[in-house]
Amino acid sequence: MILVRQEIGDVLRDYRLQKGRTLRQVASKASVALGYLSEVERGQKEASSEILAAVADALDTPISQIMREVGDRLAVIEGIEPMRAIPDTVPDEFVNDFVATR
Known part of the structure; x- marks a missing residue:
């Protein structure tokens, strides 16, 4: 059984x-x-969303990044390919195709 906690x-x-903090x-x-x-x-307690947000803030890490990592790990356990990050740039071939149709 997968335990999200x-x-x-x-x-x-x-x-x-990774941040070198105690x-x-x-x-x-x-x-x-x-x-x-x-x-x-240690996965012995369920943390509330408020606690998770406070810990993420203390780690100077967006909670979305933490939850994305959790999701990726769960996907691997479930045998599903984790979602890859959406690129923040558009590939040149798409830009060229778009410009050519205008």
């Missing part, structure tokens, strides 16, 4: 470690009890 906890821990630093900045954040990271 486990994936959320893993992603939060991964981001925290559990204590993130908990303090997010105004979350150290023990509670530890349980969230």
